[in-house]
Amino acid sequence: MKKLLFVLIAISVVACQKEPKIDYALLSGNVENSQATVAIIKSADFEKELTINTDGSFMDTLRIPENGFYTLSIGREFTPLYLKSGDNVSLGVDAQNFDESIKYSGVGASENNYLATKTLNNGKVTANAVDFYSLDEAAFKTQLEEMHKENESQLSNLTDADEDFLATEKQNLLYDNYAMLSNYVQRHGYYTKKEGFEVSEDFLPESLKTMVFDDAKAYKSSQSYKSMAFDKVLTAMFDELGDDITAIGPEQLSGLNDIKIQALKNDAIDYLGNFLVSPGNSQMEAIYNFFKSNTTNDDTIAKLTETFEKNKNLVKGKPSPQFANYENHKGGETSLSDLKGKYVYIDVWATWCGPCIREIPSLKEVEKKFHSENIEFVSTSIDQAKDHDKWVSMVNDKELGGLQLMADNDWNSKFVKDYAIQGIPRFILIDPEGNIVSADAPRPSDPKLIELLEEQLKM
Known part of the structure; x- marks a missing residue:
């Protein structure tokens, strides 16, 4: 009997060992x-x-x-x-x-048919954002309550659904509600053109007003929770940083250390790295090292490193990359070396770029103000060769001043690549010796440009 029992136990152990663990x-x-x-x-x-x-x-x-x-x-x-x-x-x-x-x-x-139905139903309610967020407070809350009830009903009617999914999604529906209430605060005044609009004292539930974003699981499970957490973190940081980001160092970003959710910290670093790891920031290297040591996302580290390597030779005082023999709208060709001895303010633009064109009136005013000073204003188009005639016509039609040049190979021009330009308009200031003053100078519409030029020209 003992031998039979031993055999049965052995068979049972073997069977358990052969039972595959499903991890996919x-x-x-x-x-x-x-x-x-x-x-x-x-x-x-x-x-x-x-x-x-x-x-x-x-x-x-x-x-x-x-x-x-x-x-x-x-x-x-x-x-x-x-x-x-x-x-x-x-x-x-x-x-x-x-x-x-x-x-x-x-x-x-x-579970997934429920999520598809929820997405479709919510999309129908919010399809017209202007109408949705223009509702008065009572009507807006009624819409939210109806949507919440419909989703809860769909959720409660699920059969064979995972218990963890049911519990998590019930909480997610609350976060969806909170996110839309938060969006209303931000958007109602804009859509209704009510300047200075503020919601009534009891519009937001107290639980939302005092909400602390420290739930790592919710950050993964709810897009609404993620959006609210990210918005709160970035808003607090920008309030602290202000408008001037030319000298932002790790000490101004100490708030990152207070973030409890690592995935949120990773996302914040990924976003901030886009403009703080910049030659326009005098503490670029310190910021790069700070960000790299505080993120656990390998893709973010790779992107930060690529950006830093591109920009490390574009800081103030470094020799400027050169362009040579660019077509001059007035005839002939012009190289950057031809302008040595003067400050050079370069506007990298294109005829198809709306934000570039919106800067033209301000650029004309700046050119007029500094017309008699030791500075040359250079507008370098990166239009494709097929749009050459369009460039010529726009310069004529808009009566553009300064030196109007066309780059030799649009986005692939060596000068554009050497300055790591990935978006336009982009403005660059170079000193009379050919060294970089700012690889990411203020726009003509920014009052800081006047301050910078007056400082450099000692006016």
Whole structure:
């Protein structure tokens, strides 16, 4: 008997050892009317590309880091997705009617069909943002309450849904409500053209007014929670920084150390790095090192490093990159070296760039003010060769002053690449010796430009 019991136990142990542990989810689907070649599954700490075949089908095994909420993107469209280990879910979608056509089947379909329905219903209510946020306070709250009740009803009617999903999504619905209330505060006055508008004292619930953003799970699970947390952090930082970012160092960003959610800190650093790791910031290197040591996101570190490497030789006092033999609108060719001995204020622009054109009146005023000073105003177009005649005509029609030049190879011009220019308009100030004063100088419409030029020209 003991021998038989031992054999049975041994068989049981072997059987347990052979029982596979499912640590993945299967996702498949079919996409109609789309030119997209990949579908992307993404969360704060996970990203996977799924190849879409020529017939619109796709299938893959996803080793997800945890059960929870993800985003599925196909082309420019995206939708929330809930995945858990053991799921085998398939979706069908028509890209021309994305939200309206999404339908899931298989293990995991229940949660995701709910999310698709919620997205569609919420989208219908908020489709016209102007009308939605122009409602008076009572009518706006009524709309929110009706939407909340409808979503709660859909959630409560789910069968075979994951218990953690149900609990998390119930909380997410509250965050959705809070986010829209917060948006109303910001948008109602703008849409209704009520200058100085403020909501009534009891418009926001006390729980929202005192909300502390320290829930890492909610930051991953709720786009609304994420948006509110990010907005609160960035608003507080910009209030502290003010308008002048020419000398921002780590000490002005100590608030990052108070962020409890690492994913939120990562997102804030990723955003701030876009303009603080800049040659226009005299503490660029210190900021770069501070950001790099405070983020855990490898992609952000790589982007920060790439930006820093491009900009480290563009700080004040470094020799300016050169351009040579650019076509001059008045005839002949001009090189930057031809202007040595003068300050040079360079406007990098294009005829198709709306913000560039809006700076023209201010640029004319600045040119007029400093007309007799030792400074040359140079406008360098990066229009493509096919738009050469359009450039010529616009210079004539708008009676543009200064030196009007055309770069030799639009965005691919060496001067543009050497200055790491990724967006226009971009303004650069160079001193008479050919050294950089500012690789990202103030715009003509910014009063700080007058201050900078007067300081340099000792007026």
